[in-house]
Amino acid sequence: MHQTNRSFDHLQEIVPPSAVSVRNVSKRYNDVEALRDLSLEFPRGQLTSLLGPSGCGKTTLLKIIAGLIKANSGDVEVNGVKVEGPGPDRAFVFQDFALLPWANVLRNVAFGLELRGVAKSEREAIAEKYIRNVGLTGFERSYPHELSGGMRQRVGLARALAVDAQVLLLDEPFSAVDEQNRRKFQEDMLALVQNEKKTFIFVTHSIEEAVYVSDQIAVLLPRPSRVSEVIRPTSFRNKDAVNIRRDPEYLDIIDRIWASLRNYVE
Protein backbone atom coordinates (compact mmCIF):
# COMPACT_ATOMS: atom_id res chain seq x y z
CA MET A 1 0.00 0.00 0.00
CA HIS A 2 1.59 3.23 -0.97
CA GLN A 3 -0.24 5.62 1.23
CA THR A 4 1.55 8.25 3.21
CA ASN A 5 4.26 6.94 5.52
CA ARG A 6 2.66 8.27 8.65
CA SER A 7 -0.38 6.07 8.21
CA PHE A 8 1.58 2.84 8.51
CA ASP A 9 1.34 2.62 12.29
CA HIS A 10 -2.45 2.43 11.92
CA LEU A 11 -2.43 -0.38 9.43
CA GLN A 12 -2.53 -3.19 11.92
CA GLU A 13 -5.56 -4.79 10.25
CA ILE A 14 -5.68 -6.17 6.75
CA VAL A 15 -6.85 -3.52 4.32
CA PRO A 16 -9.14 -4.86 1.55
CA PRO A 17 -7.98 -4.33 -2.05
CA SER A 18 -8.76 -1.00 -3.64
CA ALA A 19 -11.99 -0.37 -5.47
CA VAL A 20 -10.83 3.07 -6.55
CA SER A 21 -7.25 4.19 -7.08
CA VAL A 22 -6.25 7.79 -7.61
CA ARG A 23 -2.71 8.12 -8.96
CA ASN A 24 -0.74 11.34 -9.26
CA VAL A 25 -3.76 13.44 -10.11
CA SER A 26 -3.22 17.16 -10.71
CA LYS A 27 -5.82 19.75 -11.55
CA ARG A 28 -5.44 23.44 -12.35
CA TYR A 29 -8.18 26.04 -12.78
CA ASN A 30 -6.46 28.69 -14.85
CA ASP A 31 -3.91 30.05 -12.39
CA VAL A 32 -5.15 28.21 -9.33
CA GLU A 33 -3.61 24.84 -8.59
CA ALA A 34 -6.42 22.82 -7.01
CA LEU A 35 -4.77 19.40 -6.72
CA ARG A 36 -1.08 18.56 -6.99
CA ASP A 37 0.15 15.04 -7.62
CA LEU A 38 -2.46 13.49 -5.38
CA SER A 39 -2.52 9.71 -4.87
CA LEU A 40 -5.00 7.81 -2.74
CA GLU A 41 -6.44 4.29 -2.45
CA PHE A 42 -10.06 3.56 -1.58
CA PRO A 43 -10.54 0.05 -0.09
CA ARG A 44 -13.45 -1.99 -1.41
CA GLY A 45 -16.59 -2.20 0.69
CA GLN A 46 -15.46 0.53 3.06
CA LEU A 47 -16.25 4.18 3.62
CA THR A 48 -13.42 6.62 3.03
CA SER A 49 -13.85 10.29 3.96
CA LEU A 50 -12.12 13.14 2.24
CA LEU A 51 -11.74 15.68 5.00
CA GLY A 52 -10.21 19.11 4.87
CA PRO A 53 -10.78 22.85 5.19
CA SER A 54 -12.88 24.60 2.56
CA GLY A 55 -11.04 25.19 -0.68
CA CYS A 56 -8.85 22.12 -0.25
CA GLY A 57 -10.13 20.54 -3.46
CA LYS A 58 -11.96 17.61 -1.89
CA THR A 59 -15.07 18.17 -4.00
CA THR A 60 -12.85 18.59 -7.08
CA LEU A 61 -11.24 15.22 -6.34
CA LEU A 62 -14.67 13.61 -5.91
CA LYS A 63 -15.87 15.03 -9.22
CA ILE A 64 -12.73 13.82 -10.96
CA ILE A 65 -13.45 10.31 -9.63
CA ALA A 66 -17.05 10.74 -10.83
CA GLY A 67 -15.78 11.66 -14.29
CA LEU A 68 -17.57 15.02 -14.16
CA ILE A 69 -14.29 16.96 -14.24
CA LYS A 70 -11.17 16.01 -16.21
CA ALA A 71 -7.85 15.96 -14.40
CA ASN A 72 -4.91 17.70 -16.10
CA SER A 73 -2.68 14.74 -15.37
CA GLY A 74 -2.77 11.45 -13.50
CA ASP A 75 -5.19 8.52 -13.54
CA VAL A 76 -8.26 7.37 -11.71
CA GLU A 77 -9.09 3.66 -11.84
CA VAL A 78 -12.35 2.10 -10.70
CA ASN A 79 -12.04 -1.69 -10.35
CA GLY A 80 -8.98 -1.54 -12.54
CA VAL A 81 -10.69 0.38 -15.35
CA LYS A 82 -9.49 3.87 -16.17
CA VAL A 83 -12.11 6.61 -15.68
CA GLU A 84 -12.82 8.53 -18.90
CA GLY A 85 -16.15 10.04 -17.87
CA PRO A 86 -19.26 9.26 -15.84
CA GLY A 87 -20.13 5.56 -15.79
CA PRO A 88 -22.61 3.08 -14.35
CA ASP A 89 -20.04 1.81 -11.84
CA ARG A 90 -20.34 5.06 -9.86
CA ALA A 91 -23.32 6.98 -8.47
CA PHE A 92 -23.28 10.51 -7.10
CA VAL A 93 -25.13 12.05 -4.16
CA PHE A 94 -25.30 15.83 -4.39
CA GLN A 95 -24.90 18.40 -1.67
CA ASP A 96 -28.04 20.25 -2.81
CA PHE A 97 -29.85 16.96 -3.58
CA ALA A 98 -30.38 17.74 -7.33
CA LEU A 99 -33.87 16.19 -7.35
CA LEU A 100 -36.36 16.80 -10.14
CA PRO A 101 -38.84 19.20 -8.50
CA TRP A 102 -41.58 18.25 -10.99
CA ALA A 103 -41.34 14.54 -10.27
CA ASN A 104 -42.53 12.63 -7.21
CA VAL A 105 -40.28 10.63 -4.92
CA LEU A 106 -40.87 7.38 -6.78
CA ARG A 107 -39.86 8.82 -10.15
CA ASN A 108 -36.90 10.65 -8.63
CA VAL A 109 -35.55 7.49 -7.03
CA ALA A 110 -36.13 5.58 -10.26
CA PHE A 111 -34.67 8.36 -12.45
CA GLY A 112 -31.17 6.88 -12.69
CA LEU A 113 -32.74 3.62 -13.89
CA GLU A 114 -35.05 5.53 -16.22
CA LEU A 115 -32.01 7.08 -17.90
CA ARG A 116 -30.58 3.58 -18.25
CA GLY A 117 -33.67 2.42 -20.09
CA VAL A 118 -35.02 0.05 -17.41
CA ALA A 119 -38.72 -0.70 -17.97
CA LYS A 120 -41.17 1.29 -15.86
CA SER A 121 -42.60 -1.52 -13.72
CA GLU A 122 -39.17 -2.97 -13.05
CA ARG A 123 -37.53 0.31 -12.09
CA GLU A 124 -40.44 1.28 -9.84
CA ALA A 125 -40.20 -2.04 -8.01
CA ILE A 126 -36.49 -1.41 -7.42
CA ALA A 127 -37.16 2.21 -6.41
CA GLU A 128 -39.79 1.11 -3.89
CA LYS A 129 -37.31 -1.23 -2.26
CA TYR A 130 -34.77 1.57 -1.78
CA ILE A 131 -37.41 4.04 -0.65
CA ARG A 132 -38.16 1.50 2.09
CA ASN A 133 -34.45 1.09 2.86
CA VAL A 134 -33.92 4.81 3.46
CA GLY A 135 -37.08 5.04 5.55
CA LEU A 136 -39.36 6.98 3.23
CA THR A 137 -42.21 4.48 2.91
CA GLY A 138 -45.49 6.33 2.45
CA PHE A 139 -43.87 9.29 0.69
CA GLU A 140 -43.66 7.69 -2.78
CA ARG A 141 -46.21 10.12 -4.22
CA SER A 142 -44.86 13.23 -2.46
CA TYR A 143 -42.99 15.92 -4.31
CA PRO A 144 -39.58 17.21 -3.20
CA HIS A 145 -40.94 20.60 -2.12
CA GLU A 146 -43.22 18.81 0.33
CA LEU A 147 -40.29 17.10 2.08
CA SER A 148 -37.79 18.34 4.68
CA GLY A 149 -34.12 18.73 3.79
CA GLY A 150 -33.26 15.46 5.49
CA MET A 151 -35.96 13.56 3.63
CA ARG A 152 -34.90 15.08 0.31
CA GLN A 153 -31.37 13.83 0.82
CA ARG A 154 -32.79 10.38 1.62
CA VAL A 155 -34.37 10.54 -1.83
CA GLY A 156 -31.00 11.51 -3.32
CA LEU A 157 -29.36 8.61 -1.50
CA ALA A 158 -32.04 6.14 -2.60
CA ARG A 159 -31.61 7.27 -6.22
CA ALA A 160 -27.87 6.60 -6.03
CA LEU A 161 -28.42 3.21 -4.36
CA ALA A 162 -31.08 2.19 -6.88
CA VAL A 163 -28.69 2.12 -9.84
CA ASP A 164 -26.62 -0.45 -7.94
CA ALA A 165 -23.23 1.12 -8.66
CA GLN A 166 -20.29 -0.41 -6.80
CA VAL A 167 -18.97 3.00 -5.80
CA LEU A 168 -21.05 5.71 -4.14
CA LEU A 169 -19.72 9.27 -4.23
CA LEU A 170 -21.24 11.58 -1.63
CA ASP A 171 -20.49 15.31 -1.83
CA GLU A 172 -21.11 16.81 1.62
CA PRO A 173 -24.47 15.04 1.63
CA PHE A 174 -25.56 16.22 5.07
CA SER A 175 -24.37 19.80 5.02
CA ALA A 176 -27.79 21.13 3.97
CA VAL A 177 -29.56 18.96 6.55
CA ASP A 178 -30.36 20.09 10.10
CA GLU A 179 -28.28 18.82 13.03
CA GLN A 180 -30.70 16.22 14.42
CA ASN A 181 -31.45 14.77 11.02
CA ARG A 182 -27.75 14.70 10.30
CA ARG A 183 -27.06 12.59 13.41
CA LYS A 184 -29.78 10.14 12.43
CA PHE A 185 -28.38 10.08 8.92
CA GLN A 186 -24.85 9.33 10.16
CA GLU A 187 -26.15 6.39 12.20
CA ASP A 188 -28.03 5.12 9.15
CA MET A 189 -24.87 5.48 7.06
CA LEU A 190 -23.06 2.98 9.30
CA ALA A 191 -25.79 0.40 8.76
CA LEU A 192 -25.85 1.17 5.04
CA VAL A 193 -22.10 0.58 4.62
CA GLN A 194 -22.51 -2.72 6.51
CA ASN A 195 -25.48 -3.91 4.47
CA GLU A 196 -24.81 -2.60 0.99
CA LYS A 197 -21.23 -3.89 0.58
CA LYS A 198 -20.42 -0.92 -1.60
CA THR A 199 -17.46 1.42 -1.61
CA PHE A 200 -18.39 4.84 -0.25
CA ILE A 201 -16.37 8.00 -0.85
CA PHE A 202 -17.60 10.73 1.38
CA VAL A 203 -16.65 14.40 1.24
CA THR A 204 -17.19 16.37 4.42
CA HIS A 205 -15.78 19.32 6.32
CA SER A 206 -17.01 18.04 9.65
CA ILE A 207 -14.24 16.27 11.60
CA GLU A 208 -16.71 14.53 13.94
CA GLU A 209 -18.78 13.33 11.01
CA ALA A 210 -15.75 11.97 9.17
CA VAL A 211 -14.42 10.10 12.18
CA TYR A 212 -17.88 8.81 13.12
CA VAL A 213 -18.77 7.23 9.77
CA SER A 214 -15.41 6.35 8.22
CA ASP A 215 -13.30 3.21 7.92
CA GLN A 216 -10.58 5.44 6.56
CA ILE A 217 -10.12 9.21 6.75
CA ALA A 218 -7.94 11.02 4.24
CA VAL A 219 -6.99 14.42 5.61
CA LEU A 220 -6.36 16.88 2.79
CA LEU A 221 -4.45 20.11 3.18
CA PRO A 222 -5.12 23.01 0.83
CA ARG A 223 -3.35 25.22 -1.70
CA PRO A 224 -2.52 23.03 -3.57
CA SER A 225 -4.37 20.09 -2.20
CA ARG A 226 -2.42 17.03 -1.09
CA VAL A 227 -3.02 14.12 1.27
CA SER A 228 -1.53 15.01 4.62
CA GLU A 229 -2.39 11.71 6.31
CA VAL A 230 -4.61 8.67 6.09
CA ILE A 231 -6.12 7.52 9.37
CA ARG A 232 -7.78 4.14 9.90
CA PRO A 233 -9.68 3.94 13.19
CA THR A 234 -9.34 0.44 14.68
CA SER A 235 -11.09 0.06 17.99
CA PHE A 236 -14.58 1.53 17.61
CA ARG A 237 -15.61 0.53 14.10
CA ASN A 238 -17.44 -2.53 15.32
CA LYS A 239 -19.15 -0.87 18.26
CA ASP A 240 -22.79 0.04 17.98
CA ALA A 241 -23.76 3.50 16.80
CA VAL A 242 -24.45 5.06 20.22
CA ASN A 243 -21.13 4.08 21.82
CA ILE A 244 -18.80 5.44 19.16
CA ARG A 245 -18.98 9.03 20.33
CA ARG A 246 -17.67 8.00 23.78
CA ASP A 247 -14.80 5.89 22.54
CA PRO A 248 -11.35 7.25 23.57
CA GLU A 249 -9.85 6.54 20.14
CA TYR A 250 -12.73 8.45 18.48
CA LEU A 251 -11.97 11.48 20.65
CA ASP A 252 -8.21 11.17 20.14
CA ILE A 253 -8.52 11.06 16.37
CA ILE A 254 -10.75 14.14 16.38
CA ASP A 255 -8.17 16.02 18.47
CA ARG A 256 -5.34 14.89 16.27
CA ILE A 257 -7.06 15.94 13.04
CA TRP A 258 -8.02 19.29 14.51
CA ALA A 259 -4.41 19.86 15.58
CA SER A 260 -3.22 19.38 12.00
CA LEU A 261 -6.04 21.38 10.40
CA ARG A 262 -6.29 24.36 12.75
CA ASN A 263 -3.41 26.22 11.09
CA TYR A 264 -5.27 26.19 7.80
CA VAL A 265 -8.52 27.66 9.07
CA GLU A 266 -8.80 31.39 8.61
Add this chain to the structure above:
Amino acid sequence: MTVFGLRLPGMSSLILWALLWEVVGRSGLTFFIPPISEVFLTLFGIIGTPAFTKALTETGYAFIGGVAASIVIGIPVGILIGKNRLLDEMILPWVNIFLSAPLTALVPVLMVLFGFGMTSIVITTTLFAIWIIILNTRAGVMQINRSMVEMARSFGAKPLEAFFKIYFWAALPEILGGVRIGVIRAVKGVIIGQLLISIVGFGALFELYSSNFLMSHFWAVLIVLFGMAFSISEFLAYLERRVAYYAAKR
Protein backbone atom coordinates in the same frame (compact mmCIF):
# COMPACT_ATOMS: atom_id res chain seq x y z
CA MET B 1 -61.52 42.14 -3.61
CA THR B 2 -63.99 42.62 -0.76
CA VAL B 3 -66.48 45.51 -0.74
CA PHE B 4 -68.75 45.99 2.33
CA GLY B 5 -67.93 42.47 3.44
CA LEU B 6 -68.95 41.00 0.06
CA ARG B 7 -66.40 38.97 -1.87
CA LEU B 8 -66.46 40.09 -5.48
CA PRO B 9 -65.39 37.69 -8.21
CA GLY B 10 -62.31 38.58 -10.27
CA MET B 11 -62.56 41.42 -12.76
CA SER B 12 -65.76 42.82 -11.21
CA SER B 13 -64.38 46.25 -12.00
CA LEU B 14 -65.18 45.57 -15.67
CA ILE B 15 -68.88 46.00 -14.80
CA LEU B 16 -68.18 49.56 -13.66
CA TRP B 17 -66.31 50.37 -16.85
CA ALA B 18 -69.09 48.82 -18.95
CA LEU B 19 -71.61 51.02 -17.14
CA LEU B 20 -69.49 54.09 -17.84
CA TRP B 21 -69.27 53.09 -21.50
CA GLU B 22 -73.06 52.68 -21.65
CA VAL B 23 -73.60 56.15 -20.13
CA VAL B 24 -71.14 57.81 -22.52
CA GLY B 25 -72.66 55.93 -25.44
CA ARG B 26 -76.24 56.90 -24.57
CA SER B 27 -75.31 60.54 -24.00
CA GLY B 28 -74.55 60.77 -27.72
CA LEU B 29 -71.22 62.46 -26.99
CA THR B 30 -69.54 61.00 -30.06
CA PHE B 31 -70.58 58.64 -32.84
CA PHE B 32 -67.29 56.86 -32.21
CA ILE B 33 -68.62 55.29 -29.00
CA PRO B 34 -72.03 53.63 -29.36
CA PRO B 35 -73.63 52.21 -26.17
CA ILE B 36 -72.07 48.91 -25.15
CA SER B 37 -75.49 47.20 -25.14
CA GLU B 38 -75.77 48.04 -28.82
CA VAL B 39 -72.24 46.71 -29.42
CA PHE B 40 -73.18 43.38 -27.84
CA LEU B 41 -76.43 43.17 -29.83
CA THR B 42 -74.40 43.70 -33.00
CA LEU B 43 -71.89 41.14 -31.77
CA PHE B 44 -74.56 38.45 -31.41
CA GLY B 45 -75.92 39.53 -34.78
CA ILE B 46 -72.66 39.09 -36.70
CA ILE B 47 -71.37 35.94 -34.98
CA GLY B 48 -72.24 33.07 -37.27
CA THR B 49 -72.54 35.18 -40.41
CA PRO B 50 -70.39 33.81 -43.25
CA ALA B 51 -68.23 37.00 -43.30
CA PHE B 52 -67.46 36.63 -39.61
CA THR B 53 -66.76 32.88 -39.81
CA LYS B 54 -64.47 33.45 -42.76
CA ALA B 55 -62.59 36.21 -40.89
CA LEU B 56 -62.31 34.02 -37.81
CA THR B 57 -60.90 31.05 -39.76
CA GLU B 58 -58.42 33.20 -41.68
CA THR B 59 -57.23 34.99 -38.57
CA GLY B 60 -57.18 31.79 -36.53
CA TYR B 61 -55.17 30.02 -39.20
CA ALA B 62 -52.53 32.76 -39.40
CA PHE B 63 -52.44 33.16 -35.63
CA ILE B 64 -52.11 29.45 -34.85
CA GLY B 65 -49.57 29.02 -37.64
CA GLY B 66 -47.45 31.90 -36.36
CA VAL B 67 -47.65 30.89 -32.71
CA ALA B 68 -46.89 27.24 -33.53
CA ALA B 69 -43.85 28.25 -35.60
CA SER B 70 -42.64 30.56 -32.81
CA ILE B 71 -42.94 27.81 -30.20
CA VAL B 72 -41.50 25.00 -32.32
CA ILE B 73 -38.52 27.12 -33.41
CA GLY B 74 -38.22 29.43 -30.41
CA ILE B 75 -37.96 26.90 -27.57
CA PRO B 76 -35.18 24.72 -29.10
CA VAL B 77 -33.25 27.82 -30.19
CA GLY B 78 -33.60 29.26 -26.69
CA ILE B 79 -32.37 26.02 -25.11
CA LEU B 80 -29.47 25.79 -27.58
CA ILE B 81 -28.20 29.32 -27.02
CA GLY B 82 -28.73 28.90 -23.28
CA LYS B 83 -26.48 25.82 -23.31
CA ASN B 84 -23.89 26.86 -25.91
CA ARG B 85 -21.75 29.91 -25.32
CA LEU B 86 -20.67 30.28 -28.97
CA LEU B 87 -24.20 30.09 -30.39
CA ASP B 88 -25.27 32.53 -27.69
CA GLU B 89 -22.66 35.07 -28.78
CA MET B 90 -23.75 34.63 -32.40
CA ILE B 91 -27.51 34.77 -32.01
CA LEU B 92 -28.31 36.78 -28.89
CA PRO B 93 -27.61 40.24 -30.40
CA TRP B 94 -30.10 39.51 -33.20
CA VAL B 95 -32.71 38.35 -30.74
CA ASN B 96 -32.37 41.57 -28.77
CA ILE B 97 -32.45 43.72 -31.91
CA PHE B 98 -35.59 42.07 -33.25
CA LEU B 99 -37.24 42.10 -29.85
CA SER B 100 -37.07 45.87 -29.65
CA ALA B 101 -37.23 46.64 -33.39
CA PRO B 102 -40.33 48.32 -34.87
CA LEU B 103 -41.36 45.17 -36.71
CA THR B 104 -44.22 46.89 -38.52
CA ALA B 105 -41.61 48.68 -40.60
CA LEU B 106 -40.32 45.29 -41.76
CA VAL B 107 -43.67 44.17 -43.12
CA PRO B 108 -43.21 45.76 -46.58
CA VAL B 109 -39.90 43.87 -46.89
CA LEU B 110 -41.69 40.62 -46.05
CA MET B 111 -44.25 41.38 -48.72
CA VAL B 112 -41.51 41.73 -51.29
CA LEU B 113 -39.88 38.52 -50.13
CA PHE B 114 -42.89 36.31 -49.54
CA GLY B 115 -45.70 37.86 -51.54
CA PHE B 116 -49.10 39.17 -50.51
CA GLY B 117 -50.60 35.97 -49.20
CA MET B 118 -51.02 33.99 -46.03
CA THR B 119 -47.29 33.12 -45.85
CA SER B 120 -46.33 36.72 -45.20
CA ILE B 121 -48.99 37.07 -42.51
CA VAL B 122 -47.85 33.90 -40.73
CA ILE B 123 -44.24 35.09 -40.90
CA THR B 124 -45.20 38.51 -39.54
CA THR B 125 -47.02 36.81 -36.66
CA THR B 126 -43.99 34.61 -36.01
CA LEU B 127 -41.67 37.61 -36.03
CA PHE B 128 -43.79 39.31 -33.40
CA ALA B 129 -43.94 36.29 -31.10
CA ILE B 130 -40.70 34.37 -31.43
CA TRP B 131 -38.06 36.65 -29.88
CA ILE B 132 -39.49 36.85 -26.41
CA ILE B 133 -39.95 33.06 -26.43
CA ILE B 134 -36.29 32.55 -27.34
CA LEU B 135 -35.13 35.06 -24.74
CA ASN B 136 -37.24 33.64 -21.92
CA THR B 137 -36.31 30.04 -22.74
CA ARG B 138 -32.65 31.04 -22.72
CA ALA B 139 -33.08 32.70 -19.32
CA GLY B 140 -34.84 29.59 -18.04
CA VAL B 141 -32.10 27.28 -19.22
CA MET B 142 -29.32 29.49 -17.88
CA GLN B 143 -30.67 29.43 -14.35
CA ILE B 144 -30.74 25.63 -14.21
CA ASN B 145 -28.76 24.49 -11.22
CA ARG B 146 -25.29 23.20 -12.07
CA SER B 147 -25.79 20.15 -9.94
CA MET B 148 -28.91 19.28 -11.99
CA VAL B 149 -26.75 19.23 -15.12
CA GLU B 150 -24.11 17.16 -13.32
CA MET B 151 -26.83 14.81 -12.08
CA ALA B 152 -27.95 14.21 -15.66
CA ARG B 153 -24.37 13.54 -16.74
CA SER B 154 -23.44 11.33 -13.81
CA PHE B 155 -26.46 9.08 -14.35
CA GLY B 156 -25.55 8.81 -18.01
CA ALA B 157 -28.25 10.91 -19.70
CA LYS B 158 -27.76 11.18 -23.45
CA PRO B 159 -27.91 14.78 -24.78
CA LEU B 160 -31.39 14.42 -26.26
CA GLU B 161 -32.68 12.77 -23.09
CA ALA B 162 -31.22 15.53 -20.92
CA PHE B 163 -32.89 18.03 -23.27
CA PHE B 164 -36.38 16.54 -22.98
CA LYS B 165 -36.30 15.09 -19.46
CA ILE B 166 -34.43 17.81 -17.63
CA TYR B 167 -33.63 21.10 -19.38
CA PHE B 168 -37.09 21.56 -20.88
CA TRP B 169 -38.88 20.90 -17.59
CA ALA B 170 -36.41 22.87 -15.51
CA ALA B 171 -36.90 25.88 -17.78
CA LEU B 172 -40.66 25.39 -18.13
CA PRO B 173 -41.79 28.22 -15.83
CA GLU B 174 -39.78 30.75 -17.86
CA ILE B 175 -40.76 29.12 -21.16
CA LEU B 176 -44.46 29.42 -20.34
CA GLY B 177 -43.97 33.05 -19.34
CA GLY B 178 -42.30 33.67 -22.69
CA VAL B 179 -45.02 31.86 -24.63
CA ARG B 180 -47.71 33.89 -22.84
CA ILE B 181 -46.10 37.22 -23.77
CA GLY B 182 -45.33 35.83 -27.24
CA VAL B 183 -49.00 34.96 -27.81
CA ILE B 184 -50.08 38.46 -26.82
CA ARG B 185 -47.56 39.88 -29.28
CA ALA B 186 -48.75 37.43 -31.94
CA VAL B 187 -52.24 38.93 -31.76
CA LYS B 188 -50.70 42.28 -32.65
CA GLY B 189 -48.66 40.64 -35.40
CA VAL B 190 -51.57 38.87 -37.04
CA ILE B 191 -53.77 41.99 -37.16
CA ILE B 192 -50.95 44.21 -38.39
CA GLY B 193 -50.20 41.60 -41.04
CA GLN B 194 -53.81 41.47 -42.12
CA LEU B 195 -54.06 45.25 -42.31
CA LEU B 196 -50.80 45.83 -44.17
CA ILE B 197 -50.21 42.75 -46.30
CA SER B 198 -53.50 41.54 -47.61
CA ILE B 199 -56.85 42.68 -46.39
CA VAL B 200 -58.21 39.40 -45.01
CA GLY B 201 -59.58 38.09 -41.76
CA PHE B 202 -60.37 40.38 -38.87
CA GLY B 203 -58.06 42.97 -40.37
CA ALA B 204 -60.41 43.18 -43.36
CA LEU B 205 -63.42 43.49 -41.05
CA PHE B 206 -61.76 46.34 -39.13
CA GLU B 207 -60.97 48.07 -42.39
CA LEU B 208 -64.50 47.57 -43.70
CA TYR B 209 -66.30 48.70 -40.54
CA SER B 210 -64.14 51.70 -39.74
CA SER B 211 -64.18 53.08 -43.27
CA ASN B 212 -67.98 52.79 -43.31
CA PHE B 213 -68.32 54.25 -39.80
CA LEU B 214 -70.04 51.08 -38.54
CA MET B 215 -68.73 51.72 -35.05
CA SER B 216 -70.78 49.14 -33.17
CA HIS B 217 -69.61 46.48 -35.64
CA PHE B 218 -66.04 47.72 -35.22
CA TRP B 219 -66.21 47.49 -31.42
CA ALA B 220 -67.95 44.11 -31.57
CA VAL B 221 -65.10 42.55 -33.57
CA LEU B 222 -62.55 44.25 -31.32
CA ILE B 223 -64.24 42.79 -28.24
CA VAL B 224 -64.18 39.31 -29.79
CA LEU B 225 -60.47 39.71 -30.49
CA PHE B 226 -59.69 41.05 -27.00
CA GLY B 227 -61.73 38.26 -25.49
CA MET B 228 -59.87 35.57 -27.40
CA ALA B 229 -56.41 37.03 -26.70
CA PHE B 230 -57.28 37.44 -23.05
CA SER B 231 -58.59 33.86 -22.72
CA ILE B 232 -55.47 32.36 -24.29
CA SER B 233 -53.21 34.49 -22.13
CA GLU B 234 -55.17 33.55 -18.98
CA PHE B 235 -55.00 29.88 -19.91
CA LEU B 236 -51.21 30.14 -20.23
CA ALA B 237 -51.05 32.06 -16.94
CA TYR B 238 -52.96 29.17 -15.38
CA LEU B 239 -50.39 26.69 -16.73
CA GLU B 240 -47.67 28.95 -15.39
CA ARG B 241 -49.20 28.83 -11.92
CA ARG B 242 -49.35 25.04 -12.15
CA VAL B 243 -45.54 24.87 -12.39
CA ALA B 244 -44.88 27.83 -10.06
CA TYR B 245 -44.50 25.47 -7.08
CA TYR B 246 -41.13 24.40 -8.34
CA ALA B 247 -40.02 27.64 -9.99
CA ALA B 248 -38.45 28.77 -6.71
CA LYS B 249 -36.76 25.46 -5.89
CA ARG B 250 -34.73 24.27 -8.82
